[in-house]
Amino acid sequence: MTTLAEAPSANKPDYKARARSDRTTIYLLLLPALLPIVVLSVIPLMRGIYLGFTDARAGRNVDTNFTGVENYRELMNDDLFWSAFRIGLVWAFAVTILQFVLAFGLALLLSQPLKFRGFARVMALVPWAMPPVIVGIMWRLVYHPDAGLLNEVLYRGGAEGLQHNWLGDFSTALPAVIMVGVWSGMPQTTIVLLAGLSGVPRELHEAAAVDGATAWQRFRSVTVPSLMPVIVAITSLDFIWNFNSFGLVYVLTAGGPGGRTMLPMLFAYEEAFRYGNYGYAAALGNVMVVIIVALLAVYLRRRLREANA
């Protein structure tokens, strides 16, 4: 059943007894961690998936019935769902792509022998060190129509006409929250890319330089290909995290104005905990999992094909 990686005293006669007692010990050691994970993570998730096929509602004495695909039929006809879904896709793609481009640039800079590099590396971590709720509060201060930094900078720069109620305007709310999303997720992406960059073999660069390749050519034909696995991994993870993100936008706009920043998770939260439609909210969660898996499958397959081509 269990395979032991090591046999500490393989040539001793009591090896078998020792191995058996080892196995018991292993299970005793693992049990306290596995039990809570099963009870409070595996089982709830299974139940959550199942709830998506029921009419479960809030309240202690409400019957829950299996309704099959009824929730999904309802979702298809729900304009609010489609709107949240569209906004969620725009948000997730925009944040992931911008995050990647900006983080890649920063990682490349940080891998250069520049002065102040140590300081810059610490600064690059700042957004990560801040709780999402605080990031939201902080950016509200930046975007504040009267006391905010952004409008004041525009005024001083003579671009008064560009002043906005950034989070309150229909047209600027989504771009404004996307900017915050990019800001708050940059450190993770930067650090992973930086770690990847340090693994690119120096000799490859030098060989290419000797052959007369320009910096841009080296970047395209040496750096990017050897980073590809890292790039695929971090952009996939970023996309999942962004698509499922909640706290930041909840604090920034709570989905407003007029639902312009209503991400799928905010929509699901409202359905579940404002209106008590547990089954419906869980169904939405299921749809999101399916979409994420489908998008990732397409993405990973294309990358795989490119890698083999």
Add this chain to the structure above:
Amino acid sequence: MKASRTARAFQYVALLVYMVFLGFPLVWMLSTSFKPPREMVEIHPTLIPHNPTLDNYVEAFTEQELGRAALNSLQVSLASAVLTVLIALPAAYALARFKTKLGTAALGWVLLSQLFPFVLLVIPLFLILRQVDLVNTHAGLILVYVVWALPFALWMLQGFVRNIPRELEEAAAVDGATRLQVLRRVVAPLLAPGVVATSLFAFISAWNEFFFALVLLKSPDLATLPVTLARFVGVEGIARLGPLAAGSLMATIPSLIFFAFLQRRLTSGSLAGAVKG
């Protein structure tokens, strides 16, 4: 390879732009936190307050709700951190030293569970906790946080265990110590730095967490700091921005300490990866 002078200059400019982008919101919040209410309503706010004041900090500190929320957060985060490490330590040891199918399954689950949005988890958790009367209690929230932090804590700790030379343990075993004795007398002392890092991680993820706390705690008396601060945002008048900024900055201090502590490891890439943002 040497970059040309213009290329170098361009790199410094780009780096400066990045630093401004990453740093300016924090600087602005810092500035806001030192402004008296009068300066908040000025038509053209300034970066450096005319009459800097500590009133906002005093107010945020003595504000009853914020003080209570900070205590709640402290209590929940400390309990989560201690419990997480107590549970994760033996399991991490087993994962690092033996290859078991259970261990592989557990790590696979960690990766798989990243795919699922929180709604799918939080509704059933809410129902389960309600059955055992743990909704709207700190105990229930702590349980959730422990489970939430466990996967990464396991992964982190088993890395630390791997760094302890196996020969040390074998020597103790040859001297007749049982596995548990080896664990307690040989492994535990050497693991101290790992334990500190892991408990800090568990503390911070509980301290910063918002969604579960929002859903699972209903009474304002029990609310944690992020939830209370988020509630302030909803009702704030412009004059209340100062204390809000001050309170937010104080709530960030624990994570700043954590990141200062781990900074070197993070930027060198050895811990990059699985920390969920």
